[in-house]
Amino acid sequence: MRRNRNQSRQSATPQPIQTAFIESLDQEGRGVAHVDGKTIFIDGALPQEHVSYQSHHVKHTFEVANVVQVFKQSNQRVKPQCRHFGICGGCKLQHLDFAAQVAAKQRLLESDFKHIGKVKPVNMLPPLYGPTWGYRHKARLSVKYVEKKQRVLVGFNEKATRFVSDMNSCEVLVPEVSALIQPLQEMILQLSLRDKLPQIELAVGEAINHHPVIVLIFRIMAGLTSEDEQLLKVFADTHQVQMWTQTKGPDTIMPFYPNATQLEAHASNGFGAQLQYSLPEFGLTYPFKPNEFTQVNPQINQVMIRRAVQLLSPQADEKIADFFCGIGNFTLPIARSGAQVLGLEGLANLVERANESAQLNQIKYVKFGVADLFKMTEASLTELGRFDKWLVDPPRDGAFELVKAITADNAPKRIVYVSCNPATLARDAGVLVNEKGYTLAAAGVINMFPHTAHVESIALFTLKDA
Structure with a gap:
């Protein structure tokens, strides 16, 4: 069969080991080199290093490889703190000095602005830092029962595979959650549905009585027996966590133990308390459900909101x-200024939670509504009325339709854009600057996910002659 020139070639025999000089890092934290006219993406290699590599994924114009040996080591290379680094796919940059990680992300943001958006910020903002370890308050852990070994694995997937990492701790998870990995493995092994439990979603809220509120959502594909139920309850009592279950879609997520009535009765203690996070600078508290979107790093979230405001x-x-707007993470701090604020979000449950938080915090001059912002048009945007300023915090797909809908009749004089994808931010910046009459006044990175290649960023756009 003739092979398409863009079709990948994965040989049954190992590819030859070759050498290369690493020029830069790509968006996934891999070293980038060029050999015989091809781009080589080398996992585990750092800029300015001379390495040998072995490709495992070959295409006509590029290859993906793993580093075999480092001949000339970067002075920014450090010893990874996690014993599972290199196998677990949760972190990709632990071998790079922390300050160098942030600098690499800033360079990536600048490069995307230049090459994708054809724009350049007037000012680059100082990067925002937060805690480097134990910062992650939300995660989805995979679960796999290995029958031959009579073991259960609980953790993140291995790099570039669907296999579950064999791990018993995690340096980026909240320490109290990291300590649960091995006990979870041992407990799940005793369940009748150990082979029908593919995932545990976790959420951590602020500490009450010196213990963080921890919720574990078990995705179960079969019914619990009475023995299973007892095992889960004993685990919850022993480790002071809440057990929730999900049998099908998100609407089936519900508390198992303590159940809804018990949670209400014990809401004042850490075990039964509702998940929440606070923004002390603005005097705000946000309750949330474990499956609702909140930032995984609450400490850096506070710093990010301060800069955005x-x-x-x-x-x-x-x-x-x-x-x-989600659950009003930015909306309510903005409303503290006394401005009249409208928060729009595509998910009705998040809007409901935002309204609850506004009422709880006694915020006036704020309204929330449900809208599909990916289908925004000039007419529908104009119908919302004229706004002096915008805060935009889209998912990875960006806000292309929204910024394309800006006209002279609805253009705000200032836009603060918070992004979790520098490529779509750069694309949208190109529209705002090159088509809509804005200046990219400032931009910078927010290190929301230390030791990963994920780039969070923030940008300020100002309307010319406004």
Whole structure:
């Protein structure tokens, strides 16, 4: 059969080991080299290193490889703190000095602005840092029963595979959650449905009585026996965690132990308390459900919101829109200024939670609504009315339709754009600057996910002659 020139070639025999000089890092944290006209992406290699590598994925114009040996080591290479680094796919940059990680992300953001958006920020903002370890308050862990070994694996997937890492701790998870990995493996092995439990989603809220509120959602594909139920309850009591279950879609997520009635009765203690996080600078508290979107790094979230509000500079006489508002993470701090704020979000359950938080925190001058912002048009945007400023915090797909819908009749004088994908931010920046009359006044990275290649960033756009 003739092979398409773009079709990958994975040989049954190992590819030859070759050498290369590493020029830079790509968006996935891999070293980038060029050999015989092809781009080689080498996992585990760092810029300015001379390495040998072996490809495992070959295409016509590029190859993906693993480093075999480092001949000349970067002075920014460090010893990974996690014993599972190199196998677990949760972190890719533990071998790179922390400050160098942030600098690499800043360079990546600048490069995307230049090559994708054809724009350049007037000012580059200082990067925002947070805790480097034990920062992750939300995660999805895979579960796999290995019948031959009579073992259960609980952890992140291995690099570039669907296999579950053989791990018993995690340096980026909250320490109290990391300590649960091995006990979970031992407990699940005793369950009748150990081979029908593919995932555990976890969420951690602020500590009450010096213990974080921890919720574990067990994705179960079969019914629990009475013995299973007892095992789960004993585990919950022993480790002071809440057990929830999910049998099908997200609407089937519900508390198992303590159950809903018990949670209400014990809401004042850490075991039965509702998940929540706070923004002390703004005097705000946000309750949330374990499956609802919140930032995984609450400490850096506080710093990010401070910068966003500073850049937006909301005033009491202004009307401000918060697009992709979620549970009101930015909306309520903006509303503290006295500005009238409209928060729009595509998911009704998040809007419901945002309204609850506004009421709980006694926030005036704020409204929330449900809208599909990926289908925004000039007409539908104009119908919302004129806003002085926008805060935009979209998912990875960005806010292309929203920024394309800007006209002279609905253009805000200032936009603060928070992004979890520098490529789509750069694309949307190109529209705002090259088509809609904005200046990219400032931009910078937010290290929300230390030791990973994930790049969170923030940008300020100002309307020319506004």
